[in-house]
Amino acid sequence: MKKAAIVILNYNGKEMLEKFLPVIIQNSSFEIIIADNASTDESVNFLESQFSQLRTIILSSNSGFSGGYNEALKQIQGEFAYYILLNSDVEVSPNWDIELVDWLEVHAGYVAVQPKILSQQAQECFDYAGAGGGYIDRLGFPFCRGRILNTIEKDQGQYDDTVQVDWVSGACFAIRAEIFHEMGGFEDIFFAHMEEIDLCWRMNLNGYKLGYLGAVGVYHVGGGTLSRNSPYKTYLNFRNNLLMLYKNLSTWGFIKVMLVRGMFDIVAALYLFLGGKTNHAKKVVSAYIDFYKMRNQIQKTLPLASKLPFQNAGKKVYSIIMTYYLKRKKIYSRI
Template sequence: MTSSAPHLPSVDIIIPHFKRRDMLERCLDSLAETLYPEMGIIVVDNGGKQAGLVFMVKRYRNARLVRLEENRGYAGGCNEGLKHSDADYVVFMNDDTRHDPLWLDRLVSAALEDERTGALQPKILSLKAFEKGKQVFDYAGAAGGMIDRLGYPWALGRTFSAIEMDQGQYDNGREIFWASGVAMFVNRSLAEGLGGFDGDFFMQMEEIDLSWRMKLAGYSIRSVPSSIVLHEGGASLPGGSADKIRFNHRNNISMLMKNLGGARLLWVLPIRFLLEFAAALFYLTQFPGSLKKSGAVWRAISENIRQIPPIIKKRRAVQKMRRIRDSVIFRDSPLTLLFRY
């Protein structure tokens, strides 16, 4: 007698990890409660070389450890994990997360509804607020990533400075622009075909860049609010740190230069460089650390200028595989949310 049970796609959870072993252990404990049966876990030790880490990871079902000699950041760590996966889907995940037991079942079900699915994002709530009995969206992705026409990212449930309570206002899944790297569910073969994350980003906005390339190739990015992940936030870089400011400003401009079509880039890029200069001046008013914060923006601008030749090379590859026009991608995007909040 043959079984009539449907084939379940395999999913690997890829977790880049750096130093905070206690945080990783909490994440793995939570994943152990996930009910989806065809799940593997790939932990990428990002140059931490922690003693005993391999034995800790082996305690968990279908979990394995990949070691890197140096810290390649979130982007490089995820790319290494991707090389070691042959699953149907992968989830790029932060190690400061906790998970509803059915979070992965619901993502897989949503992916199977549409063969053009590039990436999916669960509803991401604040772990710290949840532990206090509150349902508050997490800053890093919230209910789904969006972007305005000047290239500034925001999210449903979160803008530049405001974070909303979760009252079910985004509980209908919808097309979004980008899926958060907190828990980014992607088609593995598509991610590989697009080259994975841009390793030069190191961290910050790499998931937006990959989502954008998926959209250009004609794939969809959607939210799945019935899947819930809790995120602590600020584990890698605290909000407002000079390094985080540098990565955000540098990678955002690099992303625009790679992915925008030529006509749109001609008018967006000059405006954005003017706004970058304005941001550098604004940070001079932000105490403490005003000089470091302002200097981080100037450093980002300088790095963008020095990296123009390799960015142009990447741009040619991205534009060559483009299938969708900017007018379609930005059809529902506002001009900018920068001055509204």
């Protein structure tokens, strides 16, 4: 069995591959595998003509981040001890892959680890996705050190540490291959967004730890496949967050959370509507409607938890929304 594979899921990302793949090849030591999620641009032709030395997996249909990775990793199951999942729009630093895998090899209780994720466009700042390590509040809202809601910190070395986190970012993380498959991979029905947090929740429930390694840094463009301002992104985030809560909480635990969460989401929809983002507000409503239609299509995680099992090492936050807007604490160190 080989040690590790860097697996990049691509969908219509020729421009990103053209820009970042040479840097990934230059700065990486492990085998690089491109899984193409039925792209309709020139991605496949580009890979065949410019990077024929790389292994390419061609998927027959676009099943999103979750389904695409599940199918690609199923095809290489048993070949590697570790997977490093990497977005196509990430610029990596020298030896980044070795350092992540070496850290997991030394820390036996941990099953996944992410690096420090900075913005590729503004490299002095943290990125929106993952930043300095991910946590989740008691109502199921995720947040990061270095990025809480829309407030993004500058990188001044404040998160160059190594800590336990609640979840690792799908933009870039290393995971023990055996554990990925043992957990059943990502939840296919999510399609995109929140699938990595759901997977991390399941790993938490099974007693596994997740890490953040601030000594390793990568730079993420973000929004390459789906813009952060897209109403569809709003829909996926709300719908999948509800599915994640329903999947991993007991029935009573879910009801208790939703008694409060429902009010927050109503306020969020009104805020979007009054702010002129009517399409986004409608997508919040659509997310709730589709959640109730889809909730019985997912298999609930066992053992079920009556409350969120996160924040083992981070600060315990009941509601990051209240902390941010009412207490005006917008930086992790002030929480």
